[in-house]
Amino acid sequence: MAERVTADIEVVCQEFESHYRKNVTRELKLEKRPRTNLRVSSFPFCGLRTIYEDWVGAEQVCDMGMPYYTGVGTLAHSLIQQFIGRGGRIYGNWHCFNKSCGGKRWFSSLNWCPECKGGMEYVEFHVRAFKNVSGHLDGIYRDSFGRYWLIDYKTCSVRIIASQHQEKTLPYLHNKAQIRAYCALIELMLNIRIEGWMLFYIARDDPLGTYKAVGDFMADEDKAKYLRRIKRWDRHFGIIKTVQKLKDIKILVEEKPCKTEEYYRLNYHDFEGCPLGTCGACFD
16 A cells, blocks of 8 residues: 655645746747737737738737736626616617517617517627728717717726726727727717717625726817827738738838828827837838
């Protein structure tokens, strides 16, 4: 009979902690998916940079941190939408929980099925615009005055929300730029007036007690400016599909969205900086 090995439980726990740390910090290669459309989350878009990154073939890797936070965020979105969607103020698309029924509602705040009168599941808006642009919007909030506001849920830490009183770090620049683009697209798509936007930051570890809504109005001229940009990016994305050889890059240089450094700084100040534009290399 083999001798039983005994060890202090603290030693075993420390051993597992070491095993965990070693494996979750190990970088894994991300699967590269073909680009079939231009997602709002990728704005501002530059086809020249995209083609360069594709052809250079630099591997994208990550540890467990990124998919962990993404997964937590996805779950949080689903739960928030199901609970807050029943308050009658969030407009979206709804599908009947009963799959055999197939009842649906489009752009509605009602959550009971028109066919079987049962409950319905909230579904995010699928945004489609121009030829190539697509994305998903968390919802549209109708306030007590009857005005429509785009809303997007973001998970973060308690510390970030708690420090908002002193540091004013929220909203993050890329979150703000993305939802402002959606304001222009949704108003075009649904033909309703969008008054503005709200970003709702909710603490991952205290969702019932720590949260912060920040937002602003959005002027018609700003929406028009965004639509002009998006239309240009959409056209540029279409050009990428024609680029097969190195010599074809010439058309991307000629058609790139930012013609000059002055144009870049004037039109992209509300986005996080492009590394090629920030250093001026793209305009040299």
